[in-house]
Amino acid sequence: MTSPTSVLTPPLAGDAKRRSPLNRRIAMAGWGFILPFFVGFVLFVVVPVGYSIYLSLYRNQLIGGNHFVGFANYLQAFTDGDFWSGVLRVAIFLVVQVPIMLVLALVCALAIDSGRLHGKSFFRIVLFLPYAVPGVVAVLMWGFMYNPRAGLTGAIGHVLGVTIDPISTHWVLAAIGNIVTWEFLGYNMLIFYAALSTIPTELYEAAALDGAGTFRTIVSVKLPALRGAIVITTIFSIIGSFQLFNEPNILRTTALGIIPTNFTPNLYAYTLSFSGQQVNYAATIAIIMGVVTAVVAYVVQLRGSRKDA
Amino acid sequence: MSDLVRRLPAHTPQRPRKSVVLTIVMALLILYTVVPLAWLVISSTKSNTDLVNTFGFAFGHFNLFANIHDVFTFEHGVYGRWLLNTLIYVVVGAGGATVLSTLGGYGLAKYNFPGKKAVFAIILGAIAVPGTALAVPTFLLFSKVGLTNTMWAVILPSLISPFGLYLMWVFASDAIPSELLEAARVDGSGELRTFSTISLRLLAPGVVTVALFAIVATWNNYFLPLIMLNDPKLYPLTVGLQQWNAETVGVGAKPVFSLITTGSLLAVIPIVVAFLLLQRYWQSGLSAGSVKQ
Numbered sequence: 147m148t149s150p151t152s153v154l155t156p157p158l159a160g161d162a163k164r165r166s167p168l169n170r171r172i173a174m175a176g177w178g179f180i181l182p183f184f185v186g187f188v189l190f191v192v193v194p195v196g197y198s199i200y201l202s203l204y205r206n207q208l209i210g211g212n213h214f215v216g217f218a219n220y221l222q223a224f225t226d227g228d229f230w231s232g233v234l235r236v237a238i239f240l241v242v243q244v245p246i247m248l249v250l251a252l253v254c255a256l257a258i259d260s261g262r263l264h265g266k267s268f269f270r271i272v273l274f275l276p277y278a279v280p281g282v283v284a285v286l287m288w289g290f291m292y293n294p295r296a297g298l299t300g301a302i303g304h305v306l307g308v309t310i311d312p313i314s315t316h317w318v319l320a321a322i323g324n325i326v327t328w329e330f331l332g333y334n335m336l337i338f339y340a341a342l343s344t345i346p347t348e349l350y351e352a353a354a355l356d357g358a359g360t361f362r363t364i365v366s367v368k369l370p371a372l373r374g375a376i377v378i379t380t381i382f383s384i385i386g387s388f389q390l391f392n393e394p395n396i397l398r399t400t401a402l403g404i405i406p407t408n409f410t411p412n413l414y415a416y417t418l419s420f421s422g423q424q425v426n427y428a429a430t431i432a433i434i435m436g437v438v439t440a441v442v443a444y445v446v447q448l449r450g451s452r453k454d455a
Numbered sequence: 456m457s458d459l460v461r462r463l464p465a466h467t468p469q470r471p472r473k474s475v476v477l478t479i480v481m482a483l484l485i486l487y488t489v490v491p492l493a494w495l496v497i498s499s500t501k502s503n504t505d506l507v508n509t510f511g512f513a514f515g516h517f518n519l520f521a522n523i524h525d526v527f528t529f530e531h532g533v534y535g536r537w538l539l540n541t542l543i544y545v546v547v548g549a550g551g552a553t554v555l556s557t558l559g560g561y562g563l564a565k566y567n568f569p570g571k572k573a574v575f576a577i578i579l580g581a582i583a584v585p586g587t588a589l590a591v592p593t594f595l596l597f598s599k600v601g602l603t604n605t606m607w608a609v610i611l612p613s614l615i616s617p618f619g620l621y622l623m624w625v626f627a628s629d630a631i632p633s634e635l636l637e638a639a640r641v642d643g644s645g646e647l648r649t650f651s652t653i654s655l656r657l658l659a660p661g662v663v664t665v666a667l668f669a670i671v672a673t674w675n676n677y678f679l680p681l682i683m684l685n686d687p688k689l690y691p692l693t694v695g696l697q698q699w700n701a702e703t704v705g706v707g708a709k710p711v712f713s714l715i716t717t718g719s720l721l722a723v724i725p726i727v728v729a730f731l732l733l734q735r736y737w738q739s740g741l742s743a744g745s746v747k748q
Contacts, residue, residue: 172566175646179562180574183555186615191581194592201592250484257481262474271734272485275492278726280675282693283719286700287491290498290716291511298494298511328491331484392677399701419591420682428591440580 195436201429219430228408229431233438235319236410240387243323248379251331252372255338256364270339274332281329285396288325289313313401322393326386334379341375342368377450381443388439391416411435492723499720503713522717529714536688537695538721541674543606544691548613549669556616556665560623561654565636581617594682608683609691613673619665626661627654663736667729674726692722 205215223229254273258266276284291298292312303310312321345367353363391412398405407417411431419428494511499522505515526534563571593612597603602611631654639649655662677693684690687698696718702709730737 172640172646173568176562176566176568176571178646179566179650180559183559183615183620184574186555186611187578187581187617190593190612190615191589191617192577194589194596197596198589198592201595254481254484257477260474260477262472262477263481264473264475264478269481269485271731273488274730275727276488278671278730279492279723280677280693280726282675282677282697283495283723284491286696286715286719287495289700290712291491291494298490301510328487332488396697396700399697400704402704415591416682419594425591425595432589432591 198429198433201426202433205426219427220434222427223430223434229411229414232408232411232414233435236387236390239319239323239390240384243326244380244383244387246323247327247331248334248376248383250327251334251379252338252376254331254335255342256368258335258339259342259368260360270336272332274336276329276331277333279329281392282396284325284329285393288321288328289397289400292321313397313404315404318394318397318401318404322390322397325393326390330383330386334383337375337379338372341372345371373450377447380446380450384442384446385439388412388435388442495716495720495723498713498716501713501716503710506712506716507710518713519717522713523721526714526718526721529711533687534692534695534718537690537692540606540689541691541693541722544609544613544676544680545670545673548610549666549673551610551614552616552619552669552673553662553666555614556619556623556669557655557658557662559620560625560661560665561627561631561650561658563620563624564627565631565633565654578617578620590678590682597683603683604685604689606689609676609680609689612679613669613676616665616669616672619669622668623658623661623665626664627658630657630661660736663733667733667737670729671726692718696722 202219203214203216204212205219206212254269257263258270263269294300294303294309294311299310299312312318312324349367349371350363353367358366389412390410394405394409394413395416398409405413407421408414412435415428415431415435418424418431422428497512497514498506500517500519501509501515502518502521505518509515563574589612594603594608597608602608635653636649639653644652674691675693676691677697680689680691680694681697684694687695690698696715699709699711699715699718703711703715
């Protein structure tokens with residue numbers, strides 16, 4: 147367990163550099179293996195991103211047609227309250243839902259790893275199951291269960307003597323957070339668990355020799371080994387939060403008026419381009435969100451790999 | 456490092472006593488996980504009337520087979536079409552993604568070539584690019600070349616999985632000793648032949664892992680087909696089910712709740728079965744791949 151320079155960096159050169167002569171044939175073969183992926187990557191990732199940037203610098207108007215406007219679209223976005231209210235909403239979602247989900251997943255992974263559970267492989271596989279459920283199905287199911295009359299929350303409310311309606315203006319973000327937590331708890335648990343299972347036995351033996359108890363072992367051995375996994379799951383969760391779309395979009399169809407079209411930046415961009423025909427402005431918003439996501443993810447990665455264990 | 460991979464179970468040296476309290480606490484979380492799925496199974500056995508009028512976790516009149524029949528006959532049997540489409544998207548899209556990721560990851564892990572560092576930086580950056588940010592420009596580009604509202608519009612973008620490539624890259628670095636490749640070279644084996652006869656077998660758990668995650672991603676894909684497709688005959692299950700859901704409200708509403716629940720259950724079963732059957736592979740593949748220290 148040497149400390150990595152960056153948790154997201156796989157070994158770059160491998161051993162090949164030292165041991166095999168870097169001849170032309172081998173280099174060509176290397177390119178040959180990566181080429182199919184690279185071509186697809188250029189066509190379906192690099193070109194669309196480039197096209198997005200291009201679009202964001204233009205404006206299509208009834209009079210004058212398509213013309214270059216520089217950063218006017220960006221300036222418009224920076225003062226667009228509809229956009230920023232969506233950004234604020236996903237930021238709140240990120241700050242509240244992600245820690246809850248990751249801490250729960252961490253506790254689950256530590257519990258399963260501790261060997262103190264009856265039937266640990268049962269727990270592991272069942273907790274992971276929701277990840278295999280299509281997001282659309284998950285939202286449809288929870289949507290039914292959130293129904294105040296026939297659903298589960300309605301029944302709980304009836305027992306408690308209160309009315310619980312998760313699909314209401316105040317609660318809908320929490321309701322969505324619950325769905326996302328349900329979907330991804332097991333997935334994150336599995337990543338943590340996998341990291342725990344690569345800890346060498348010698349480390350535990352050393353800890354036991356030093357007289358470390360359960361909690362001391364968790365803090366001094368397990369958590370440091372989990373650092374890389376925590377950074378990765380945090381980055382994926384940040385990306386997921388900023389991209390929030392499926393859950394609000396599906397809930398919207400049966401709860402009109404409660405979820406506005408600018409509920410999340412992604413939903414806003416989608417509405418702008420497919421209902422409002424404002425593809426240039428939608429591209430601008432997509433670029434801004436991409437940059438924000440990349441910056442936040444990068445900061446998390448830097449912070450995560452700077453602290454040495 | 457690769458010997459760590461195979462040493463998954465029983466890595467905590469002393470056998471701790473089983474804790475009943477901890478088991479109970481975890482059982483509560485299991486309950487949270489299972490309750491919605493149980494609700495889905497129970498609801499799929501109810502008629503539309505029972506679904507609306509009985510408590511969610513109580514059984515009504517057993518109507519599962521009639522529901523399944525209705526799912527496959529409603530709107531001229533469009534559900535069967537959606538199922539077939541989903542299978543096509545999964546086989547071609549996820550299958551292709553697995554092939555590209557495996558070849559690419561292997562090439563990056565085991566070869567040195569000019570420009571490799573640049574490839575590395577670009578692909579790593581792409582993992583952080585929101586996938587949905589790509590969707591609108593991709594849609595516009597595809598519409599220019601007449602690809603929108605065709606199956607290719609869904610298949611082509613799903614061929615590229617930076618995460619799959621990353622997973623395979625890390626896995627291949629560990630699983631294949633460079634000495635083995637050199638020995639093959641000394642024996643006069645071509646690079647492609649070495650890959651298909653020696654390396655591929657060592658990569659198998661990684662391939663299964665990448666394939667499973669690609670299958671889940673394409674089977675569950677919603678946003679991309681939603682924007683790319685107009686014709687309901689091309690929809691995958693996810694977009695189709697959401698369309699039935701949308702039909703339950705508004706003008707001319709069809710309250711087909713039992714079709715939605717039963718159709719959802721049928722959409723979940725294949726993927727869950729795939730995960731359960733292949734768990735031995737993907738659990739070892741994941742532990743080697745995603746969390747390299």
